[in-house]
Amino acid sequence: MHNIIGCGDMSQHFLLSRAAKTLSLAAIFRxxxxxxxxxxxxxxxxxxxxKPVCxxxxxxxxxxxxxxxxAQRFRCRACAKDFSVTSGTLFxxxxxxxxxxxxxxxxxANEVKGxxxxxxxxxxxxxYKAAFVLLHKLREAMAEEMKGRVVGGAGEEVEIDGGYFGGYVKPANMRENRRDxxxxxxxxxxxxxxxxxxxxDGRSVPAVFRAEGHALDFIRARIAKGSIVHADEAGSWDALHANFEMKRINHQEAYSDDGACTNDAESYFSRLRRAEIGHHHHVAGVYLLRYAQEASWREDHRRMSNGEQVERLASLMTKKKASPDFTGYWQRHVAA
Structure with a gap:
């Protein structure tokens, strides 16, 4: 996949191309x-x-x-039970x-960063409540694609990195009252x-921990044996040398050196950071993983047209059973 698509003598970003825009809101409301x-x-x-399947x-x-x-409803001739196209789904x-x-x-789907x-x-x-629950159900559907995902393989290259989010504290007004x-x-x-x-190849898996060093078992489980792992110089990753061929990059010296870099991982964090700063302003606690999974899905599917993204998301939502986290969320009787 390329970052740009040729257009005559000029280079055009994918999101500006006709191929990226195959569905409009106007078409939906028509x-x-x-x-x-x-x-x-x-x-x-x-x-x-x-055709409906019971x-x-x-x-x-x-x-x-x-x-x-x-309202739409079907009745099964075999078991005589009623259902709709949304029965047993996130909808x-x-x-x-x-x-x-x-x-x-x-x-x-049309929003690039959230x-x-x-x-x-x-x-x-x-x-606001209805929109809040709906958006988290969409993120829950996105996360379905990442369940049990293992990336890499013999000779394939995988990048790892960690970034800290949430818990922002506004600096004090007076300089002498500020804390490091x-x-x-x-x-x-x-x-x-x-x-x-x-x-x-673009596939990614995020997870949330108290610190980078707590992620080692997760990394070993999600990267296939024989993969070449790229990481920065943080001491948290030193133990991975026993499991993988490692390429380390010192970001104080360069962003890429002799093939070693974590630019794809940094691209992911750039998207998540801009979502936090520009849209949500506060992503923390139990919801942080949901936002991290959303950024991962968006980054992995950034070369897919908006029409394909909509159909893929709708498919994920109709295949996912009723949400265990957000059914009855505001009524405080969340389903088990």
């Missing part, structure tokens, strides 16, 4: 409710070309029996029309380390 339903059916049941018994013989309100028990959810996915819940609530005309937050005595304990494992 859809009828039936069009949106058809698209969701095709995305959820590609094996049957959009989530209860797996039967493929179902007929349309819409509710009096007009289960949805309150908004499917077209609105499709628009939400498109808005989310989308804040407040901005999404304004775009969709929903409450690099010192442990002046830290709040809220900052956590995001560790990224990223192969040169």
């Amino acid at each position: 859809m009828s409710d039936a069009d949106a339903e058809t698209m969701f059916c095709r995305v959820r049941w590609p094996e049957t070309e959009g 989530p209860h018994c797996g039967g493929v013989d179902a007929y349309d029996c819409r509710r009096p309100s007009g 289960a028990s949805h309150k908004l029309p499917l077209r609105v959810y499709l628009a939400a996915i498109a808005i989310f 989308k804040s819940a407040l901005a999404m609530s304004r775009d969709l005309g929903t409450s 937050r690099r010192l442990a005595v002046n830290q709040t304990g809220k900052r956590q380390c995001v560790v990224i494992v990223r192969a040169r």
Whole structure:
């Protein structure tokens, strides 16, 4: 994959090219409710070309029996149970029309560095709470692609690095009252380390730890044997020499030296850092991993058109069962 696409005598970034823009919000809002339903059916049941498959018994013989309100519903002839295209998925028990959810996915995918819940609530005309839960469900769907992922392989190159996020403390006004937050005595304990494992082919896996040194077992589990691992000079990575061929780069001297570099890992952190500063302003605690996984998914799929991203995300959401973390989140009765 190349960073630029040729356009005549000039070089053009992929995001500026026609290939990157295959779906617009205008096209989504021109859809009828039936069009949106058809698209969701095709995305959820590609094996049957959009024909409904019962989530209860797996039967493929179902007929349309819409509710009096007009809401979509199918009834399985085999088990006589009712279901919809969103039954048993992250969209289960949805309150908004499917077209609105499709628009939400498109808005989310079109953002390069993330989308804040407040901005999404304004775009969709929903409450902040509804937008907050919807965005976290989208991040949960993204994370499905990373479950159990192992990157690298014999002779393949993988980069690792760590960056600290969350727990920002605004400096005091007067200089004499300011504290060096690099010192442990002046830290709040809220900052956590995001560790990224990223192969040169683009696939990546993030995780969150208290410090870089706590990530060694995670790294060994997520990098295939025989991989060539690139890392900076931090002492946290010294123990990995026993498991992998290592290439180390001293960033005080250079960003790349004799083939050793962590530029792809740094690119990931650049995206996550800009998402934190420019959109979310505060990513910490139990949610930090979700934001880290979102940045990883966006970085891995940055050369995919927005139409393909929307369809991929919709597919992930329809294949993912009801959220264990955000079902009943605001009612404080989260499903087990």
